[in-house]
Amino acid sequence: MGQGTAAPAGGLRERARRAIRAEIARVGMELFLRKGFEPTTVEEIAAAAGISRRSFFRYFGSKDEVVLAHLDELAATVTEALAARPADEDPWVSLRRAFDAIVAEAEADRAAGFGLARLLNETEALRGQYAERQKRAWVGAAAPVIAERLPPLAGPGPDIRAEALVAAALGCVAIVADACLAGGPDADFAALLDQAMAAVRPLG
Amino acid sequence: MGQGTAAPAGGLRERARRAIRAEIARVGMELFLRKGFEPTTVEEIAAAAGISRRSFFRYFGSKDEVVLAHLDELAATVTEALAARPADEDPWVSLRRAFDAIVAEAEADRAAGFGLARLLNETEALRGQYAERQKRAWVGAAAPVIAERLPPLAGPGPDIRAEALVAAALGCVAIVADACLAGGPDADFAALLDQAMAAVRPLG
DNA sequence: CCGCGATGTGGCACGCAGTGTCAAGATCGG
DNA sequence: CCGATCTTGACACTGCGTGCCACATCGCGG
DSSP states (O other): OOOOSSOOOOOOHHHHHHHHHHHHHHHHHHHHHHTTTTTOHHHHHHHHHHHHHHHHHHHHHSSSHHHHTHHHHHHHHHHHHTTOOOTOEEEEEEHHHHHHHHHHHHHHTHHHHHHHHHHHHTHHHHHHHHHHHHHHHHHHHHHHHHHHEEEEEEEESSOOOHHHHHHHHHHHHHHHHHHHHHTTTTTTTHHHHHHHHHHEEEEE | OOOOSSSSSOOHHHHHHHHHHHHHHHEEEHHHHHHHHHTTHHHHHHHTTTOOOHHHHHHHHSHHHHTTHHHHHHHHHHOOOOOHHHHHHOOOHHHHHHHHHHHHHHHHHHHHHHHHHHHHHTOOOOHHHHHHHHHHHHHHHHHHHHHHHHHOOSSSOOOOOHHHHHHHHHHHHHHHHHHHHHTTOOOHHHHHHHHHHHHSSOOO
């Protein structure tokens, strides 16, 4: 238990498991996008993936998980982009630039990105969980990178400045995403993100 | 349908409904705090409130709703405090000061506040929904107040600056809440909030 | 070659959330 | 007092998530 093999593969068995999981996610998302989240039953997903209902729950702890599983890689992308920014750059600017990676990804596969966003938006139960996980994943991944670049904290007690920065930026992203969804597919994500983040912290 | 009576009461019938709803919420929260959220069944809550399982769902759309119902009044408190700030004050400062209302409320009933926080924290499904609702309620209520105090937007397109400000501040609150929960009941909420919000937007 | 344990899978049954439906009871207006 | 309306409780049903068990597959040593 607890292999530890992180990146591509390790156990022969492990790879098969990954493949099955990916297949379930693929066929599941397809059904969700076509029929909606709630109307699609686990039974259907399992059948479409060629497994039993019971086995579905051995790969995903819940139906939600199929949708939510995309987040970790997205967080990794942002963290990577963040680490690549110069260390002496203003952290807020670094955050803004790191988000360009998301923008690029969204532009690359516009249908998928917009479909996912629409799906999240019209499924109350998912929207909150997604936002929460996003926060957790991004704060956990990006805050350490930011923390190194901050001047030492004056007083005693815990230092939550980096987390606050990331959370605030994430709040801006969420608002921009909402605005884009409301404004249709022709909204300029990057420009709105500039507006939002500049409003919060006017760069001196 | 759609009475429209907003504030205290109106229909004779309406008051009874409010009372029953409040009673369900009270007994429900008591059970949640004692047994935890998931182990407590709707059946138990209904029995403790002296109604049938079916009637429970006539007052609350879901079990989650019992916990989540506290948010609207909290949002109202903040909005009120925000509106009371001078119009020429920096919006970020106004936001910070408005949050003092929450701090005061949390201090007043420390057990309830901390219990609720702990409950949310250890129930994955609730945490996300709570945060999402909080965002929605507070942005919806507070952003219009902020928007009036902002200088007119230069370019064309939608103005999301006020929403971004509120969302960013809310991100700070969330981080501080997490830190307080992690640090135990002796953490200084107000001081940490100062630190977080100052890190995001150093007041010039 | 044959057991033998370990792991993965499907089937079954269960508990619980949430919804539709319907019959009975309370309430209010006439 | 009586009918219209609203509320309530009871039953049934779908669907998610889980525990349990029997069966199949695979790698190992006897």
